[in-house]
Amino acid sequence: MTDALKHIKANVRTIKAYALAPLDAPIKINQNENPFGMPAAIKDEVLRRAAATDWARYPEFVPAVLLGKLAAYTGWRADGIMAGNGSNEMIQSVVNAVVEKNVTVVLPEPTFSVYAQVIKVAGGNIASVLLRDDLTFDVPRLREAILTHHATMAIICSPNNPTGCVIARADLLDLLSTGALIVVDQAYLEIGGEDFVALLNEHPNLVILRTFSKAMAMGGLRVGYCLAAPALITEFNKAKMPYSLNFFSMTTAEVALERRELLQPLIAAMQSERERLFAELGKINGLTPVASAANFFAVKTTLAPRELFTQLHARGILIRDVSSAALLKDYVRISVGTPEENDALLTALKELL
Numbered sequence: 001m002t003d004a005l006k007h008i009k010a011n012v013r014t015i016k017a018y019a020l021a022p023l024d025a026p027i028k029i030n031q032n033e034n035p036f037g038m039p040a041a042i043k044d045e046v047l048r049r050a051a052a053t054d055w056a057r058y059p060e061f062v063p064a065v066l067l068g069k070l071a072a073y074t075g076w077r078a079d080g081i082m083a084g085n086g087s088n089e090m091i092q093s094v095v096n097a098v099v100e101k102n103v104t105v106v107l108p109e110p111t112f113s114v115y116a117q118v119i120k121v122a123g124g125n126i127a128s129v130l131l132r133d134d135l136t137f138d139v140p141r142l143r144e145a146i147l148t149h150h151a152t153m154a155i156i157c158s159p160n161n162p163t164g165c166v167i168a169r170a171d172l173l174d175l176l177s178t179g180a181l182i183v184v185d186q187a188y189l190e191i192g193g194e195d196f197v198a199l200l201n202e203h204p205n206l207v208i209l210r211t212f213s214k215a216m217a218m219g220g221l222r223v224g225y226c227l228a229a230p231a232l233i234t235e236f237n238k239a240k241m242p243y244s245l246n247f248f249s250m251t252t253a254e255v256a257l258e259r260r261e262l263l264q265p266l267i268a269a270m271q272s273e274r275e276r277l278f279a280e281l282g283k284i285n286g287l288t289p290v291a292s293a294a295n296f297f298a299v300k301t302t303l304a305p306r307e308l309f310t311q312l313h314a315r316g317i318l319i320r321d322v323s324s325a326a327l328l329k330d331y332v333r334i335s336v337g338t339p340e341e342n343d344a345l346l347t348a349l350k351e352l353l
């Protein structure tokens, strides 16, 4: 085996594998999903369309119907949109189109770990810029890092996973003025954060990533999309697998957009539960939640994060231990659940702390 391994790129072999333990629990608040699930009327309509479709045939090469609906939903032009297998695939396609040896990408730290993984696989360099002590973006240092490293790209997750902080429009404009590609991952936009689509008109170096996995209740189906200048989208598409969006996922995304009024009350409930959970967590001795625009919180805990994770898991509640990330050694990440799930979490936390 050792012999065969020598063929693997050194930069791949040194990466620590991105893994999530296959744990389950009755209350699963570890992956920032929509806790209410997809409305039955949407599922029924997708199943009806699936039954009427020939599964032997490839889906459309360019998912024109979905791109048209995404254009109407986002307010951006259809030829400036790429859709595929989750925003993870969008991240991978953008990075593969841009990054090679000697190319530097600026990343705030801590942030969503998939960025660093795909950049390293592509052979690129990462210039990390720590968040400030209050876990917000350090924009002057991000700007400085882009300029001093002659970075080709920066990836800003807003709201940032796992801290929930957002980038302000003026700060984004400041980063765009460097001329580097500025990728803004807005996976949680429907739940919070400012919509930057209008900036695409004036800023050809802006790239926006979005997903159906979070507010839109489709994590299991894998649909993400990328918004940028049409010329950039043409290049990014070359780095994406053809047909990565299957008929089933594509149709569900279409129906979810057609029947948005069914998802909207669930998103509103996630937002109001976020406010309630934040206030209630703050009342528990030993816990300090960080204000978040998304459907999750980084929460500072006086109990060791691993211990809190284990004790909650023993009570049927799955959260995320994020204590190995920079600045977060005393933190866990908790997603907003249904009102009943949040009540059960609060009861368990009051017992433990």
Ligand SMILES: Cc1ncc(COP(=O)(O)O)c(C=O)c1O
Pocket: 031, 032, 085, 086, 087, 088, 089, 112, 157, 161, 185, 187, 210, 211, 212, 213, 219, 222, 223, 224
């Ligand atoms: C910021 C961010 N981007 C992207 C993703 C991946 O999303 P998708 O399911 O669309 O691949 C996640 C998932 O946790 C995320 O938090």
